[in-house]
Amino acid sequence: MxxxxxxxxxxxxxxxxxxxxxxxxxxxxxxxxxxxRNGGVLGMGQRRDQDELEGWLGHEWARGLWNLALEANALVRERVRRYDIDCDLVDGELHAAHRPRYLDAWNAYAGRLARDYGYDRIRAVGRDEMVAMLGTEAYHGGYLDTGAGHLHPLxxxxxxxxxxxxxxxxxxxxxxxxxxxxxxxxxxxxxxxxxxxxxxxxxxxxxxxxxxxxxEPTLAPWQMPINNFILATAPLDPALARRINRDNVAVVDSRFVVNYFHLSPDRRLIFGGGENYTTRFPHDLKAFVRRRMLEIYPSLGQVTIDHAWGGTLAITLxxxxxxxxxxxxxxxxxxxxxxxxxxxxxxxxxxxxxxxxxxxxxxxxxxxxxxxxxxxxxxxxxxxxxxxxxxxxxxxx
Ligand SMILES: Cc1cc2nc3c(=O)[nH]c(=O)nc-3n(C[C@H](O)[C@H](O)[C@H](O)COP(=O)(O)OP(=O)(O)OC[C@H]3O[C@@H](n4cnc5c(N)ncnc54)[C@H](O)[C@@H]3O)c2cc1C
The missing domain is CATH 3.50.50.60 (FAD/NAD(P)-binding domain)
Structure with missing residues (x-):
């Protein structure tokens, strides 16, 4: 290995x-x-949604991939239990639309997953509830997937x-x-x-x-390394932590360069966002990610950023x-x-x-x-x- x-x-x-x-x-x-080093979001499904996979590969293959993804999520949970891995696993991933245009398609997709794949852990979240859950006006609504969640990756x-x-x-x-x-x-x-x-x-x-x-140079053309970055704030006051993430779900937004965030058990906001495509990380990582955090939470301007780090992942076309x-x-x-x-x-x-x-x-x-x-x-x-x-x-x- x-x-x-x-x-x-x-x-x-x-x-x-x-x-x-x-x-x-x-x-x-x-x-x-x-x-x-990752953002700790234990997702559900494949990276591409089932509609795209069905269009690309046909229904049967797409269903096989869905089943693998379901099993993948269950595998992590089962290992955490069986090997008693203390990694703060919490249920709930909130998909947050930064533009209203995503909402109709997301609702239709949730309906399809329930109807055709028997997956019923998703419910729609309207704008008002989103504001109540996240304490920000940055999102127009979305959906909550209770089969997904977040954990401590290291x-x-x-x-x-x-x-x-x-x-x-x-x-x-x-x-x-x-x-x-x-x-x-x-x-x-x-x-x-x-x-x-x-x-x-x-x-x-x-x-x-x-x-x-x-x-292994023959593998290089099939994947591309890219860097993605995360910060951790200082521990937040309990009331502030509750206001910005009432249920401590993982939040993943609809941006192509996605923002993702959740709270740690000691109430730090772990906020991931921003990437680059070179062999070097940005010089001031805290500032690089903080800029994105403040777009979602301008009210955190006075909060100290204790840590920031980056990691390299591989994407395929x-x-x-x-x-x-x-x-x-x-x-x-x-x-x-x-x-x-x-x-x-x-x-x-x-x-x-x-x-x-x-x-x-x-x-x-x-x-x-x-x-x-x-x-x-x-x-x-x-x-x-x-x-x-x-x-x-x-x-x-
Ligand atoms: C910042 C960031 C945030 C992310 N957020 C999420 C998220 O929230 N949810 C999610 O599902 N995924 C997320 N990912 C992606 C996820 O972390 C990766 O897909 C996953 O960890 C890949 O695991 P891996 O074992 O294949 O690779 P890695 O964990 O990268 O492991 C590869 C290992 O190979 C070692 N290695 C490489 N070359 C050699 C060599 N020649 N000799 C010996 N060792 C070598 C490296 O040192 C490394 O330890 C994120 C990734 C990053 C970077």
Missing amino acids: VGAGYTGLSAALELAARGYRVVVLEAWRAGAGASG NLSLGLARAAESHGAVIYERSAVVSYQGGTRAGEPVVVRTAAGSVRADYLVLACNGYLGHL RRMPHFGRKGHGVWWAQGYSGHGIAMANMGGKLVAEAIMGDAERFDLLARLPHVRFPGGTLLRWPALVAGMLYYSLLDRL
């Missing part, structure tokens, strides 16, 4: 629990990638690492993999090298997502995960496109299933007709930046 995020740890856990000898090589620390990662180790997996931190070879012909082992040593294995899982770098295999022994799961808490946990489980001989569910994702980013490995950057800037401008309309 290369990478100790949700994907690598989940695959390690599943395989070790079934008696496989598992070694995880992690460049930094377990959970140091996106899995420990604690989930560390809990998964402990769970994998409890089944015998061995995690080597500060062990960046610099190259690998082999594994493409049946019976041929894979040899994985770090600066200090090597591991010989029957199977290799590349679970590097946005941090893949140059390790189709905004669906990119799974695959090379020959007999090399597998990958990546490109969750910002929707990875549930799906990367599931991705690791599906890779493990496939290695154990049943690739049917893995192939539901591996067969997706993905499209490469135009421009190849080097020139895809300008095309991505132009595209992202165009869509982020639409947020202003």
Whole structure:
């Protein structure tokens, strides 16, 4: 396993629990990638909605993907319970429309999910109730999904690492993999090298997502690393915390460059928003995210920002995960496109299933007709930046 995020740890856990000898090589620390840095929104469904998936892939395939997403959400909850992972899991995700034009389509979609997929955890939230729930006039209404929720992402990662180790997996931190070879012909082992040593294995899982770098150049055109940023305020006065998020739900808004926020147990506002597409984070991260926070909550102008951080995630052009295999022994799961808490946990489980001989569910994702980013490995950057800037401008309309 290369990478100790949700994907690598989940695959390690599943395989070790079934008696496989598992070694995880992690460049930094377990959970140091996106899995420990994310916004903690445990979403429901795939990153693309079912209408889009049905139009793209047909009803049956789309339903298979919906079922995987349902199971992914349940998998996280089940692991939290079974391994006693203390990660502050709270139910409820509020989708908030920053323009009224989204509301009709959202209502219709909620109705479709209830009717055709039997999913009845969604209810509409009108403008007045939204104001009462969030203490801001920034949103026109939306819907509440009680099947989704939020959690402490790093604690989930560390809990998964402990769970994998409890089944015998061995995690080597500060062990960046610099190259690998082999594994493409049946019976041929894979040899994985770090600066200090090597591991010989029957199977290799590349679970590097946005941090893949140059390790496997053939995967680069299929995904694009982008950076996203979050801040944590100082603990808020209880009355203020209740006013800006009465029920402590996860809030995700309708912007293309999405804002997402919730409260921590010690009443900090954890606010995520803003991204960039370079190899560097903005110089003043607190100011970068605070600007977006103040657009939603101008009244928080005097609140101290204690922390700000960023992480790198991998998106695909189709905004669906990119799974695959090379020959007999090399597998990958990546490109969750910002929707990875549930799906990367599931991705690791599906890779493990496939290695154990049943690739049917893995192939539901591996067969997706993905499209490469135009421009190849080097020139895809300008095309991505132009595209992202165009869509982020639409947020202003
Ligand atoms: C700021 C931010 C906010 C997000 N918010 C949400 C959210 O609210 N909800 C949601 O569902 N998703 C969210 N995501 C996405 C989600 O975090 C990811 O999809 C998910 O964590 C991917 O898990 P992973 O294990 O595949 O990758 P990662 O967690 O990134 O793990 C990859 C690991 O591979 C290691 N690695 C890479 N190369 C090597 C190498 N050569 N040798 C050894 N190790 C290596 C890295 O160090 C890293 O630890 C967010 C992401 C970011 C960055």
